[in-house]
Amino acid sequence: MTESVICAHIQQRGPIPFAEFMALAARAYYTGPGRTLGRAGDFYTSVHVHPLFGAILAAQLREMWALLDRPAPFTVVECGAGAGLLADDILTEAARWPDFHAALHYVLVDIRTPSPRGGAPRYAAGGYARPGRGFHALSDVAPCPIVGCVLSNEFVDALPVHRLRCVAGQWREVWITLDGGELVEVLGEFSTPDLAAYLTGLGVPPVDRQEVEVNLAALRWLEDAAALLARGFLLTIDYGYEVNDLRAGRFSQGSLMAYRQHTAHTDPYQAVGEQDLTTHVNWTVLMQHGDKLGLHTLGLITQSRFLLALGILERAAAWSDDEAQAGRARRAAWQLAAPGGLGDTFQVLVQATGGLPTALRGLADPFSTFEPSRP
């Protein structure tokens, strides 16, 4: 269905950059009827593992609120909030601290959420914007600056990317066209001069057959976040790499992956609109662009270190008096934070507007007080 819509679009308008194909496919996928994330869907995230993940994020948000001198409202804007599961977990945990909870305004942003008519900033009225009452895009929220935090988990990896491939020492862009009614890739000129500027900033030498993804949508999102945050933090959790990884040959064929029914593969043209498409986040570019926008990097660390520093093991141990529930929480803490699993796959980037205290608990070394016992 989605494929035939995209084919008709190409027939009418001519070849489209891969980024446009990915944007159309992602919109169809995420807004598809009955789309479920989690175990019943195509993939699950840390949010689906256990409410402990949201509980630990709530602890970090509470510290941010304190560092900002306890503003009311303290607005958390969650991008790619899906059905609001993480929001529910964060708000449930926040209720343990009544003063923080009273100050907390939580805003959901997701492609699935219809934009409010006339762009009225509904969150200004206070409270919790549920799906259907949230925002479609961060730019819809941006006209009304906030003090607080822009938060996301596995959002940036879902944004559409341009794909560039190096042929005979020259970078060319991947476009999608039709051949006998089938979607096929062709190489062409850059669809926008922003790609050349991005490559210059990246400083990756052209190596034949190498492919690089360029997430211009992530840069536009960062600009919206910078416009939105009068004072505060940007907390981004995702899987990604730094530019040195590219220079060392990691992801030389790009990092594009498709997920369907918990199976990963690399063909974006299978089951178009019925599978999730993702790419790894280029952390270096987010940090460099953030600096230009006044969002300075406080730290980029693994999810493992972040959760351990914020006391996930201790919170799991105190989760419940019920032995079965306590056991589930302990296993979840391990799954979320253990090196080698989700704890290493995911990284946490914290950026902040200027002049704020930079020593966050989540960025502290969780092992600094660890002393190995002597034999």
Ligand SMILES: C[S@@+](CC[C@H](N)C(=O)[O-])C[C@H]1O[C@@H](n2cnc3c(N)ncnc32)[C@H](O)[C@@H]1O
């Ligand atoms: C991988 S899911 C992650 C959901 C949730 N954050 C979690 O961790 O379980 C990505 C989410 O981002 C949303 N999304 C994807 N592209 C988007 C866009 N361009 N603008 C806003 N939301 C988008 C999807 O609808 C989906 O809810």
